[in-house]
Amino acid sequence: MTTTETFVDRPDGAPTFQHLSAGRRARDTLATVLVTAAFLVALVPLVWLLYTVISRGYEAVLSSRWFTHSLSGVMPDQFAGGIYHALYGSIVQGVLCAVIAVPLGVFTAIYLAEYGQGWLARTVTFMVDILSGVPSIVAALFVFALWISVFGLPKSAFAVSLALVLLMLPIVIRSTEEMLRLVPDQLREASYALGVPKWKTIVKIVLPTAFSGMVTGMMLAMARVLGETAPVLVLVGYSRSINYNVVEGNMASLPLTVMNELLNPEPAGVARMWGAALTLVLLVMLFNLMAAVISRLSAVKTE
Amino acid sequence: MVRDDGMTTPPSGPSGTGTPGGAGDTHVRDGPLNEMSSGGRRKADDLFRWASTGAGITVVASIGAIGLFLAVQAWPSLMANSANFFLSTEFETSDVEDLRFGVRDLLVVTVLSSAFALAIAMPLALGIALFLTQYAPRNLQRLFGYLIDTLAAVPSIVYGLWGLFVLGPVLVPVALWLNDTLGWIPLFAEGNVSITGGGTIFTAGIVLAVMILPIITSVTREVFRQTPVTHIEGALALGATKWEMIRMTVLPFGRSGYIGASMLGLGRALGETVAVLVVLRIATEPATFSLFDGGYTFASLIASAANEFVHPLPTGAYIAAGLVLFVLTFIVNAIARTIAGGKVQRG
Numbered sequence: 139m140t141t142t143e144t145f146v147d148r149p150d151g152a153p154t155f156q157h158l159s160a161g162r163r164a165r166d167t168l169a170t171v172l173v174t175a176a177f178l179v180a181l182v183p184l185v186w187l188l189y190t191v192i193s194r195g196y197e198a199v200l201s202s203r204w205f206t207h208s209l210s211g212v213m214p215d216q217f218a219g220g221i222y223h224a225l226y227g228s229i230v231q232g233v234l235c236a237v238i239a240v241p242l243g244v245f246t247a248i249y250l251a252e253y254g255q256g257w258l259a260r261t262v263t264f265m266v267d268i269l270s271g272v273p274s275i276v277a278a279l280f281v282f283a284l285w286i287s288v289f290g291l292p293k294s295a296f297a298v299s300l301a302l303v304l305l306m307l308p309i310v311i312r313s314t315e316e317m318l319r320l321v322p323d324q325l326r327e328a329s330y331a332l333g334v335p336k337w338k339t340i341v342k343i344v345l346p347t348a349f350s351g352m353v354t355g356m357m358l359a360m361a362r363v364l365g366e367t368a369p370v371l372v373l374v375g376y377s378r379s380i381n382y383n384v385v386e387g388n389m390a391s392l393p394l395t396v397m398n399e400l401l402n403p404e405p406a407g408v409a410r411m412w413g414a415a416l417t418l419v420l421l422v423m424l425f426n427l428m429a430a431v432i433s434r435l436s437a438v439k440t441e
Numbered sequence: 442m443v444r445d446d447g448m449t450t451p452p453s454g455p456s457g458t459g460t461p462g463g464a465g466d467t468h469v470r471d472g473p474l475n476e477m478s479s480g481g482r483r484k485a486d487d488l489f490r491w492a493s494t495g496a497g498i499t500v501v502a503s504i505g506a507i508g509l510f511l512a513v514q515a516w517p518s519l520m521a522n523s524a525n526f527f528l529s530t531e532f533e534t535s536d537v538e539d540l541r542f543g544v545r546d547l548l549v550v551t552v553l554s555s556a557f558a559l560a561i562a563m564p565l566a567l568g569i570a571l572f573l574t575q576y577a578p579r580n581l582q583r584l585f586g587y588l589i590d591t592l593a594a595v596p597s598i599v600y601g602l603w604g605l606f607v608l609g610p611v612l613v614p615v616a617l618w619l620n621d622t623l624g625w626i627p628l629f630a631e632g633n634v635s636i637t638g639g640g641t642i643f644t645a646g647i648v649l650a651v652m653i654l655p656i657i658t659s660v661t662r663e664v665f666r667q668t669p670v671t672h673i674e675g676a677l678a679l680g681a682t683k684w685e686m687i688r689m690t691v692l693p694f695g696r697s698g699y700i701g702a703s704m705l706g707l708g709r710a711l712g713e714t715v716a717v718l719v720v721l722r723i724a725t726e727p728a729t730f731s732l733f734d735g736g737y738t739f740a741s742l743i744a745s746a747a748n749e750f751v752h753p754l755p756t757g758a759y760i761a762a763g764l765v766l767f768v769l770t771f772i773v774n775a776i777a778r779t780i781a782g783g784k785v786q787r788g
Contacts, residue, residue, distance in 0.1 A: 158682065162682055162685070163682070165682075165684055166682040166683055166684040166685070168684075169683070169684035169687070170576060170683070170684070172568060173568045173569075173571045173572045173575075173576055174572055174576065175568070176564070176565050176567075176568025176569050176571075176572060177568065177569050177572040177573070177577075177585065177589075179565060180565060180569055180589060180592070180654055180658075181588065183592070183651045184588065184591060184592050186603075186607070187595060187599065187600070187603050190602075190603055190606075190607050191599060191602075191603075241496075242496050242499060242500075243496075245492055245493045245495075245496030245497075246493070246496040246497045246499070246500050248493040248496075249493035249494050249496060249497040250497065252493070253490055253493055253494065254497065258494075258497065258498075259497075261501055262497040262498075262500055262501055264775075264778065265500055265501045265504045266500055267774060267778050268504055268771055268774050268775065269500065269503070269504060270774075271705065271708045271709070271712075271770050271771075271773070271774035271777075272504075272507065272712070272767070272770065273709075273711070273712020273713070273714065273740055273766060273767075273770055274712070274714060275712065275714040275739075275740040275743050275744055275763065275766070276507065276511075276712065276763050276766055276767045276770070277507075279511060279743060279759070279760055279763040280506070280507045280510055280511060282750065282756075282760075283510040283511060283513075283514040283760060284506070284510050286750075287514055287753065287756070288510070288514075304503065304507075307500065307503075311500070335482050335485065335486050336486055336489070336490075337485055337486050337488075337489035337490075338485075340489070361594055364596075365594075365595075365596025365597065365598070365599075366596075366597075367596070367597060367598045367714065367715040367744075368714040368715060368740070368744055371714075371715070371744050371747045372743070372744065372747040372750070393596065393598045393715070396598050396599075396602070397598065397715075400602075400719070411602070412602070415598065415599050415602055418596055418598070418599065419595060419596065419599055422594055422595070422596060423591075423594065426591070426594045430587070
């Protein structure tokens with residue numbers, strides 16, 4: 139017995155795996171260093187960017203009237219007022235966009251995940267991909283050509299929301315479709331076996347199961363849309379005071395405020411510009427954070 | 442994966458929310474299955490099917506509508522244009538009677554800045570994707586991934602401000618040195634705006650590179666993560682070093698996905714508007730194919746003139762430029778999807 143054990147334990151002849159040659163070892167180390175360096179290099183602009191915005195914008199944001207007052211009646215060189223009007227405008231345009239884009243996007247995703255077959259489904263998938271690559275300025279121009287040139291309607295916040303719909307749709311569709319596909323087929327089959335019709339299975343079983351994942355996608359879509367500047371530049375004028383009318387008149391938004399204060403050389407203008415930029419970053423990060431938290435909390439249910 | 446995790450879901454979610462509603466409606470005891478309240482139920486099912494199919498068709502139609510409406514609005518201006526649309530460097534629309542506009546300079550600036558951005562972002566993104574999937578400690582991968590994704594969350598206007606006020610001035614010495622040492626190469630020759638001003642394609646390209654980095658990285662990362670474990674383990678079992686394993690398994694497997702992801706990034710860079718608008722200086726001379734040129738891209742030109750969209754003919758000139766940009770990004774994105782095949786899931 140003992141002899142066989144030692145026979146098995148002892149390598150038969152020279153070891154198969156030789157030492158790593160110096161060249162191979164060096165190349166391996168070099169790759170590790172380069173790859174790690176690439177990651178660290180990418181962190182530089184991130185930290186630099188956030189530091190810039192925070193250090194230059196925090197004073198304006200912390201001023202007492204920043205979130206409660208508009209710039210109505212404030213002179214360009216005056217340190218006063220706030221961005222209430224712009225925050226209101228950004229959120230109204232974003233919500234209006236979501237009201238249109240979310241139902242349309244969810245239904246499209248249901249089509250792709252539950253019904254779609256053949257050439258039409260392939261075309262829709264392809265077009266969603268293309269839509270996600272359409273530049274925001276092209277979406278804005280399209281709405282301009284349709285809404286303002288052809289229909290003769292005035293520039294308005296609603297026109298902005300329409301352009302944002304085109305940018306939000308692909309994100310909502312992609313994320314919803316992905317979530318619907320993660321819902322196990324056993325659930326659908328169990329429902330059919332009980333005689334529940336397909337539409338009710340989707341509404342009562344599939345959608346609730348995928349719900350939190352879908353909300354995560356919508357939060358990310360909202361974050362993307364709120365930061366868009368091109369549509370507001372083309373489709374609505376800037377206003378220094380608040381405007382509750384979404385179909386007529388100028389309405390401010392955070393990106394538009396930044397663009398306007400960019401043209402204001404006064405120190406007060408510079409402070410407001412960075413303040414509005416910081417507010418915008420905070421708003422977008424808030425939505426991203428909510429998305430991350432929701433997806434974390436719901437990880438068991440959807441994945 | 443899906444099935445394994447999916448097995449845990451039925452008790453928690455659907456059985457609580459779905460079954461009670463479903464069970465209440467089925468009336469199993471009322472009769473055989475095929476006789477069940479067929480009319481109303483069939484109608485509701487059809488309605489739902491048509492609603493979702495209609496939503497899908499709306500998406501397809503909207504892409505068609507974008508191309509159609511832009512073309513229809515641009516046509517009269519293109520007919521009234523007295524310059525060559527593709528070769529002229531002018532973009533003169535102030536005189537409605539004598540429109541002279543061409544996209545040659547816009548094309549040069551757009552393609553040059555995007556290509557430069559891609560040249561910087563592609564190797565970096567490859568490195569980051571490898572780091573995140575193969576090198577980073579497993580428990581930190583998620584956090585590091587979030588950090589890179591945060592770059593994508595920053596609004597483009599903020600990138601513009603950073604590029605104009607912070608990065609531009611810092612890059613001036615670098616740009617001057619490049620111009621000094623490599624000035625004999627046309628790419629680094631003196632451009633049509635001053636290098637010391639900072640508002641060159643050089644600066645804009647680096648800003649764009651940072652902006653498209655997270656897009657390329659996230660898609661590439663997903664593809665690299667799908668590398669079959671058996672391939673990786675096989676390579677390691679044969680005695681490959683980590684780098685050799687990556688070269689033999691991860692890179693060949695993810696190549697098409699990586700190239701597709703880069704094309705997606707290129708599409709984003711071509712259409713980026715505000716960051717470029719804020720960073721680039723206006724040039725009075727035609728573009729010279731130098732990184733130290735200024736001027737406008739398609740997108741930034743349209744945005745800069747947005748307040749002057751009053752008379753239909755000059756507006757149509759800008760819409761024509763927008764149409765070219767639309768076609769350009771359409772082609773790039775279509776190629777990206779074709780190359781990457783089914784591997785690229787998110788855009």
